[in-house]
Amino acid sequence: MSHPLKVAVLGCGSVGSQVVRLLSEQAGDLAARIGAPVELAGVAVRRLDAPRDVEVPEGLLTTDALALVTRPDVDLVVEVIGGIEPARSLILAALEGGASVVTANKALLAEDGPTLYEAAAKAERDLYYEAAVAGAIPILRPLRESLAGDRVTRVLGIVNGTTNFILDKMDASGAGFSEALEEAQDLGYAEADPTADVEGFDAAAKAAILASLAFHTRVTAADVHREGIGEVTAADVASAREMDSVVKLLAICELRTDAEGEEAVAVRVHPAMIPRSHPLASVREAYNAVFVESEAAGQLMFYGPGAGGSPTASAVLGDLVTVARNRLAGTRGAGESAYADRPVLPMGHTRTRYHVAIDVDDRAGVLAAVATAFAEHGVSIQTVRQEGRDDDAQLVVVSHEATDAQLAATVEHLRTMEIVRDVTSVMRVEGDNE
Structure with a gap:
């Protein structure tokens, strides 16, 4: 079996503490699956005396996260502190120093993912993040x-x-x-x-x-x-x-x-x-x-x-096994794939459907006037029903698919109509085949 792989963990909260626990409890299985032992090199925290769900071995806790991730003997860094900074700087430093990275940081990936992907590609190291979206769910x-x-x-x-x-x-x-x-x-x-x-x-x-x-x-x-x-x-x-x-x-x-x-x-x-x-x-x-x-x-x-310490730690450990195997084999997994470079549609251009509840006067011609308002904005009505009578009269309209801008303009038009007392609810409708 190969020499041990050293793992640094950033954060020891609900997820980090479970990562530390699983690294210890499943050490034998992880070594067998990876082909080399995995050893905890250190755990970076803000406060050494904070209460924790697990007991971290003596001497492994540190408040100097940068020194930990840039240690020459650290092979893998697990980042579970969240937020933008200092997480971004620490991940970039780890990659530049030659470590592969596993992160659960959805906010950072969604804000500045390309910077991280480019750093990983330049360093020829892995950046994995299964735990960032849906906890234990492999998606x-x-x-x-x-x-x-x-x-x-x-x-x-x-x-x-x-x-x-x-x-x-x-x-x-x-x-x-x-x-x-x-x-x-x-x-x-x-x-x-x-x-x-x-x-x-x-x-x-x-x-x-x-x-x-x-x-x-x-x-x-x-x-x-x-x-x-x-x-x-x-x-x-x-x-x-x-x-x-x-x-x-x-x-x-x-x-x-x-x-x-x-x-x-x-x-x-x-x-x-x-x-x-x-x-x-x-x-x-x-x-x-x-x-x-x-x-x-x-x-x-x-x-x-989709959340919780143990489920999220499960996804982190799954990534860790893959990254460790790649490390031993001298390879790396798939990096960023952005070749399609498609434009992102503004919401107003996106086609959707609306459910609209409208308090109306209970008199003849109201339904026709409401239908005309929808038609003027190019929105077709799928279903309409009336609920209540007199002062409690309400129309509930479900539209066919149209652009969100057309639907929003329809709702604003309805709010200006004399026969409409109030538009009490507007909600999009998904999942139906028209």
Whole structure:
């Protein structure tokens, strides 16, 4: 068996502590699978005296992360501290120093992935990041390797467990957003400051990574249209239920055609209604799932726990085994694939469908006037129904597919109409075949 490979771990929080634990508990199996022992070279932390879920062997904790990753004997660096800095500088220093890197840092990859990919290519070292998108769910490797001979056309996913838990509770119990969020926080599914989750920032970063891999095009978080779930009401969820649908926060990455007829990438994160018959509708609690559509393989679904210390550490260790094998063989895995260089469509050009609830005057001609407003903006109506009478009269309209700009203009038009008291709900609809 070859000489031991030295691993430096950056961060010892919920994920880092589990990586350290698994490196110790599975040392024999890892050595057999890799072909060489793996030894922990050190663990970089902010505070040496902070409480931790695992006991780190004596002398391995350090607050000097830069010195650790640039040690000449370190072969592999695992980065699980998150954020942009100092993670970026430490990863770049590790690659420049000759170490291969495994990271779970979705925010950094979505903001500045190309800088990291170029540094890895220049250093002829691996940069792996399976744990960055969906915890234990293997989705990046299938996109990068298993489907490399296929043409992926769409990736549709629930990639944030906190928002899925909240929306699932709203659907199951009829609770409002604030009540469901409070329960998620009490159970530890949501942070004290849940902004990154409920406003869609976390899902947008993951969508950027998925789109980049699926469509061989550089996509950053700034390219992703993002809407959170803070405006989703119990009434929205009830309306979805009446349509035999559920509301989910979806990351949607797809190939579309632009105004010149050329292929383009559309990437968006927003709440949407999907029929209960769709596989993603059955994803409950804090679980994640990613639905992939490709020309040859057809429809594939990947499901499992999308966060948590142990599940995420499982993905990290999977990458570590691959990177270590490559290191021993003197090879490296696939790097960035951005050859297609497709443009990213603005959200206004993306074709979608709307569910619109409109409080209206209960009198003759209202339905015709509303239909005319849709037609004036080139939007066709798929279904319309009236609920209530008199002061409680409401029209619920589901459109056929149109550009988001056309649909948004229609909603603004409705709000100016004398017969319309209020547009109470606007939500996109996904997953139906028209």
